[in-house]
Amino acid sequence: MTSLLEKQINILVVDDEESIVEFIKMGLEAEGFTVHTAFDGNEAISLARELNPHIVILDIMLPGINGYEVCSEIKRSIKTSIIMLTARDDIDDRVKGLNLGADDYMVKPFSFKELLARINARLRNSFPDLTNIISVGDFNIDDGAHEISFHGNHLELTPTEYNLLKYLLINNGLVLSKSTILEKVWGFDFSGEVNIVEVYIRYLRDKIGDKEHNIIRTVRGVGYKVVI
Structure with missing residues (x-):
């Protein structure tokens, strides 16, 4: 919780x-x-x-x-x-x-x-x-330090990885479309390929050891959601 x-x-x-x-x-x-x-x-x-x-x-x-x-x-x-x-x-x-x-x-x-x-x-x-550190399941988001830990271990994240993981976590349980993720994480003026989201999702899954995709889940035809 x-x-x-x-x-x-x-x-x-x-x-x-x-x-x-x-x-x-x-x-x-x-x-x-x-x-x-x-x-x-x-x-x-x-x-x-x-x-x-x-x-x-x-x-x-x-x-x-x-x-x-x-x-x-x-x-x-x-x-x-x-x-x-x-x-x-x-x-x-x-x-x-x-x-x-x-x-x-x-x-x-x-x-x-x-x-x-x-x-x-x-x-x-x-x-x-409302809080300095937001806890979402086994994740802790320290927005002041721009850091996220998982099971007490600090994750080595690039700024984009941090923003993407934070956005997924604070919307825990909600399905987020690729276009919504692009807008919120990369910004309105992003002109690259939509599949950049898939690439970064793969990076995050590797860093948190989510080989079975049980934490960051793919909702086929829609987007992604985190389930904690």
């Missing part, structure tokens, strides 16, 4: 279905998070401004003010990461939410394990100061 809780992390859960709110609240509190809840848009905006949560889990279909409006208003007011929930797997809904400032998107029904992975990914990306 990833350890991020050296400082208290506040999460606001917004949904008009009490059963969903309680399900998420119980699971997150068991993981050590402080969880606040709201059941409509106005209450969500008010609590977000008061509590300044690190993460907002926000349903789209809310009474009164819908989730899109809530997302836009919260993003104008505070720095937070918003994960939107919806019962409809519609690309237009997803694009609209992301354009309004949402950081991630999940379709109901969802697994708590995936939700937790997405929360941790958002925390690592948006609030790296």
Whole structure:
């Protein structure tokens, strides 16, 4: 399990279905998070401004003010990461939410394990100061020293290898496409071949002894994911 809780992390859960709110609240509190809840848009905006949560889990279909409006208003007011929930797997809904400032998107029904992975990914990306060293399974990322250790042993990594491994680790459990990896690790202006990702994945597997590809897994036709 990833350890991020050296400082208290506040999460606001917004949904008009009490059963969903309680399900998420119980699971997150068991993981050590402080969880606040709201059941409509106005209450969500008010609590977000008061509590300044690190993460907002926000349903789209809310009474009164819908989730899109809530997302836009919260993003104008505070720095937070918003994960939107919806019962409809519609690309237009997803694009609209992301354009309004949402950081991630999940379709109901969802697994708590995936939700937790997405929360941790958002925390690592948006609030790296929550901890000096991020632990992901048997990996320790010391971003200040630009070093990663595995089973307590320092890995000799080039800057690109470090950035790639860190990006894979902080998104532990999530499938990442080659194009996404290229954009995040090599940058928008990279003009080389896409297969550079495959080459560097091979380098990393060699350095961590992942001969069976049990840690850095290939998702055929999509990309890669780390499973710790």
